[in-house]
Amino acid sequence: MWTARNIMAGLFVTGLGLAFLWFGRGYPVGTVRTMGPGMFPVALACLTIAVGALIMLSDLIHGEGKAMNFRLRGVVAVLGALIVFALLLERAGLLVTGLVAVLILALGEGRLRLLEVGLVGLVLSVAIWAIFGRGLGMPIRLLPGGL
Amino acid sequence: MQEFLSGLSVALDPWNILYCLLGVTLGNLVGVLPGIGAIAAISILLPVTFYMEPLAAIIMLAGVYYGAEYGGSIASILLNLPGTASNAITTIDGYPMAQRGDAGLALLTTQVSSFVGGCLGIIAMVALSPLIMQFSLSFGPAEYFATLVLGLVAAAVALQGSMLRGLAMVLVGMMLGTVGMDLNSGAARYTFGMAGLMDGLSIVAVAMALFGLPEVIANLGNRETAGEAVTVTARAMMQNIRKLGACIPSMLRGSAVGGFLGPLPGAGPTIASLMAYSVERSFNRNNPLFGKGAERGVAAPESANNAAAQTAFIPTMTLGIPGTPTMAILLGALMIHGIAPGPRLVADHPDLFWGLIASFWIGNVLLLLLNIPLIGLWAKLVSVPRRFLFPVIVALICTGVYGLSNSVFSIWVVIAIGLLGHVLRVLGFSPAPLLIGFVLGPLVEQYFRRGLLISGGDFTYFLETPTSLILHAITLSIFLWMLLRPLLVRSRTTITVPGGGS
Numbered sequence: 279m280w281t282a283r284n285i286m287a288g289l290f291v292t293g294l295g296l297a298f299l300w301f302g303r304g305y306p307v308g309t310v311r312t313m314g315p316g317m318f319p320v321a322l323a324c325l326t327i328a329v330g331a332l333i334m335l336s337d338l339i340h341g342e343g344k345a346m347n348f349r350l351r352g353v354v355a356v357l358g359a360l361i362v363f364a365l366l367l368e369r370a371g372l373l374v375t376g377l378v379a380v381l382i383l384a385l386g387e388g389r390l391r392l393l394e395v396g397l398v399g400l401v402l403s404v405a406i407w408a409i410f411g412r413g414l415g416m417p418i419r420l421l422p423g424g425l
Numbered sequence: 426m427q428e429f430l431s432g433l434s435v436a437l438d439p440w441n442i443l444y445c446l447l448g449v450t451l452g453n454l455v456g457v458l459p460g461i462g463a464i465a466a467i468s469i470l471l472p473v474t475f476y477m478e479p480l481a482a483i484i485m486l487a488g489v490y491y492g493a494e495y496g497g498s499i500a501s502i503l504l505n506l507p508g509t510a511s512n513a514i515t516t517i518d519g520y521p522m523a524q525r526g527d528a529g530l531a532l533l534t535t536q537v538s539s540f541v542g543g544c545l546g547i548i549a550m551v552a553l554s555p556l557i558m559q560f561s562l563s564f565g566p567a568e569y570f571a572t573l574v575l576g577l578v579a580a581a582v583a584l585q586g587s588m589l590r591g592l593a594m595v596l597v598g599m600m601l602g603t604v605g606m607d608l609n610s611g612a613a614r615y616t617f618g619m620a621g622l623m624d625g626l627s628i629v630a631v632a633m634a635l636f637g638l639p640e641v642i643a644n645l646g647n648r649e650t651a652g653e654a655v656t657v658t659a660r661a662m663m664q665n666i667r668k669l670g671a672c673i674p675s676m677l678r679g680s681a682v683g684g685f686l687g688p689l690p691g692a693g694p695t696i697a698s699l700m701a702y703s704v705e706r707s708f709n710r711n712n713p714l715f716g717k718g719a720e721r722g723v724a725a726p727e728s729a730n731n732a733a734a735q736t737a738f739i740p741t742m743t744l745g746i747p748g749t750p751t752m753a754i755l756l757g758a759l760m761i762h763g764i765a766p767g768p769r770l771v772a773d774h775p776d777l778f779w780g781l782i783a784s785f786w787i788g789n790v791l792l793l794l795l796n797i798p799l800i801g802l803w804a805k806l807v808s809v810p811r812r813f814l815f816p817v818i819v820a821l822i823c824t825g826v827y828g829l830s831n832s833v834f835s836i837w838v839v840i841a842i843g844l845l846g847h848v849l850r851v852l853g854f855s856p857a858p859l860l861i862g863f864v865l866g867p868l869v870e871q872y873f874r875r876g877l878l879i880s881g882g883d884f885t886y887f888l889e890t891p892t893s894l895i896l897h898a899i900t901l902s903i904f905l906w907m908l909l910r911p912l913l914v915r916s917r918t919t920i921t922v923p924g925g926g927s
Contacts, residue, residue, distance in 0.1 A: 287852040291593045298600045301615055311882035315612035318870045319603045326596040333589050346851050352642035353847055356819065357840055363823040364836040379823075380816045386645045387812050398816055406824050410473075416828040 283346065288334030295326030355386020371422045372411070376403030428771075429551060432779020436787055441481055441780070448485035449788045452492020453795060456508045457500055457803050461818055463493035463509060464751045465637035469821045471629045471758055472828040479762035480777050484784040486758055490751055491543060491734040491785070494694055495792045498535035498727055499800075500807050502528060503657070511694035511730040514702045518715070518722030525718060529661030530668060534720045535727040536796050537669055538676045542728030543789040545680040546687065546735025550782055553688075553736075555771070557743045562768045564744075566876040567887045571896035573869045576690035576746055578900050580861040588907040591858045594849070598862025599869070601626055609874060621834035626842070628757040630835050631863055632750070633822045634842035635856040641815050642847050659798050672724040675705055683729030687736030693749035694730035694737070701729030735785060742766050742778060750860040757864070 298319055305316030359379040366375040377399035384395045403420065410416040435441065455466040466489050474482035497512035502519035515535060522531040564572075577599075581591035604615040605625025616622040682704055683697040705725035709715040715722055740746050745767040747753040759766055764774060771778045796803065826835040846856055880886030888894055 287590070287854070290848065290852055291597065294597055294600070298603075298615070301617075305612060305614060306610075311877055313609075313870075313874055313877070315607040315610045315614055319600060319614060322596055322600045322603070322866075326593065326600065329589060329593045329596060333593060336587075336589055348851055349642055349645075349847075352645040353844070355645055356638060356642045357844065359816075359819050360823060360836060360840045360843065363819075363827075364833045364840065367823070367827060367833060367836070376820060379819060383645070383816050383819065384812070387815075398813065402816055402820050406820055410824050410828060416824070417831060418824065418827070 284337040285334045286346070288330045288332070288337055290330070291333060292327050292330030295323045295330055299323035299327070351386055355383055358382045358386075367418065369422070371419045372407050373400070373403045373420050374422070376400075376406070428775055428779045429783065432776060432781070433783040435480065435776050435780035436484070436783035441484055441784060442787065444477070444481045444485040445488050445784050445788050446791055448488020449492035449495075449792050450795065452489035452494075453496035453792060453803070454806070455489065456493035456496025456498075456512070457806050458508065458809065458814060461640070461814060462636065463490050464632065464754065465640070465818065465822075466493070467751060467754050467758075468629050468632040468637065469818075469825045471754065471761075472825045474758060475761070475828075479759070479764055480780050482762060483755070483759060483764075483777070483781055484788075486755055487738070487781065487785065488788045490755065491731060491788065492792055494543075494727075494731045494734050495536065495539045495796060496803065498539070498723070499532065499796075499803050502531045502535065502723070503804055503807050509694075511698045511733075512727075513695070514698045514726040515723050517702070518717070518719050521718035522720070522723070527665075527718070528657050529663075530665040530720060531723055532657060532800060533662040533665050533797070534669065534672055534724050536662075536793060538672065538679065538724040538727040539731040540789055540793045541676045542680045542683055542731035542733075543735055543792075544786070545677075545728075546684050546732035547782060547785050547789070549684045549732070549736050550739055550785075554739055554743050554778075554782075557739060558768050558771055561744050564768065564892075565890075566872045566879060567890060567893045568896070569744075569746075570869065570872040570876055570887055571893040571900070572690075572744065572746055573865050573872065575896050575900045575903075576748065577862060577865055577869070578903055579690040579692070579748075580858045582903055582907050588904075590854050594854050594856070594858040595862035597849075598859035598864075599866030601631070601859075602863045602866035603870075608871075619834070621830065621832065621838070625867075626838060626863075627826070627829055627835060628754060628860075628864065629829055630826050630838045631842050632754050632860060633826060634839045635846040635860060636750070637818055637822050638839070638843040639846050639850045639856070641818055642843075643850070644811060645815060657800050657804050659800050662797055662800055668720065672720050675708075675721040675724040676728040678704060678708065679725035679728030680732040682725075683732030683734075684736045686729075687733035688739040688748065690740065690746065690748040692733070693751075694733040697729040697733035698726035701725045731789075738781075742770055742781075743768065745770075747861070747864060750857045753860055753864040 302316055302319045306314035307316040307320055308314030359382045362379045362382060363375055366378065380399035380402065381395050384390055407418065407420040411418045451466060452463060455461055455463055467486050470486060470489065474486065493509050494511060497508035498515045500506050500508035501512045501515040502523050505516050505520040507513040507516055519531045577595050581595045582588050604622055606613050606623050613623060679701040682701040686692040686697040686700060702725060705721055706715060709721055712719055737748050737752055740748055741752045741756055747756045756766060764777060822839060823836055826839050827833060829835055849856065876886050
């Protein structure tokens, strides 16, 4: 079962190990007896690379070529909503952020009922502002100007 | 006993009762709603608890944890959709019971079984914790190292079908744990110059991103699985009270299995309920109904998962070693409040420890009182369309994480980890071992270093005491068992676990 699909899992893991190894290459490793900051990450990275290779091997031998559903729509919608939060929360306030985020999620959901989106976004933003902002003293603003 | 009573008086403080009630209600709610589990809820509530007293905070968060074990069975029975992973087994006998009109009996059985399991778990906690703490006072770096390694291997093995994949996740988690400033040398590891990473990745951000987001991503846009939401009333439940007697042995068996498995690293309520079901099946070979709608089939797993939820606190509180991802987050909550779990916990904070245990009992009682009269309400909630939940989850995650650091940097971290978590999920990996590796990894490094420092570079230090040897031997045997199992045992059942970790 030597399909590309089957090696993806192990490859990804090995890739992660390589990434940690590469970015950690500057840290002094020291000896095992006097461990430097680099020793542990490098050791872990090497183990990860090895395990990733084993997974690739195991998947190639046992794999059934299961279809992987990346759920692109879900990813784009959820990450989109999160990015909206990251970009707008401090600049535009909670109300706008909430409405836009709910809109994006609703688009991802498939059915777009504007009234529902508007209502949910409104209630959610105000509720969160009330609980977190007013009730718990978190510094988040509902509207860009103040409040 | 004396301390328990003093703890009880602290737990009966009106504010603490209020937070307990809040916690168990939220936990129950989160358990009832499929798609969001206790671990996501606890992560979301974690920033909220900053503003609270440590005891109140942990009472509430713990309440969410074992409350979810009560509520989860409701969705299992009524919708054939488990509310939490540990209630998946309850669907097997619970849903057929609901279909033939016995929903009331099924629900009563699960609620009472959960109560029995919870109470017995609490008794185990009260009895065993002081003993374990005494024992662990003698723990040095070598013993801690051995326990942590055991915990990591157990997590890799137990929480994911394939050991290789579990191991990979533990390792990735440990690597993520190295991000930030290394306390020993002051060197900044993997921070790429970003100040927000100097303290490392926040466990709240990682937990929320790994457990809350992939669930939403996977289910967004799915057509709602319209189950026949059966309506139930409290009266329908209570009519069956006489039939409970036959289930008492099952409840006791389930509690025993759960109570035993709860403290074991890597095990948890989910595995406890699975094992209790298997055990119960062997006691019910002559029962034609078993597997198709037998009360005993729901009583045993429900007692087990609640008992396990309670006893899981034992290693977390007494040793500072969490057995499951959720426990890891609770541990994080304690540390954020400046409480270091471990052998010194009872000595330094007796009111916290015993107050918490007393609150468990109060919480279990509250849950029983909550779920029987209000069962109609919970039944209705079970059918809330998921598309209303998703915005709430995303908004709560963002706000919670933002509140942690007052900067949107944390949200970017959630985005990055969320993407990672999604890719891993698609590739067939489970996030639970990753979180355990993330939490335990830095500790392993620390104890390893300390051990070498004490022994002057001598590796045999880690194998000197009998305790360390035994622990390492157990770890090794688990390792070998998993390697050789495919050769010895033919079939392997995989159970897909919704909602993330236990």
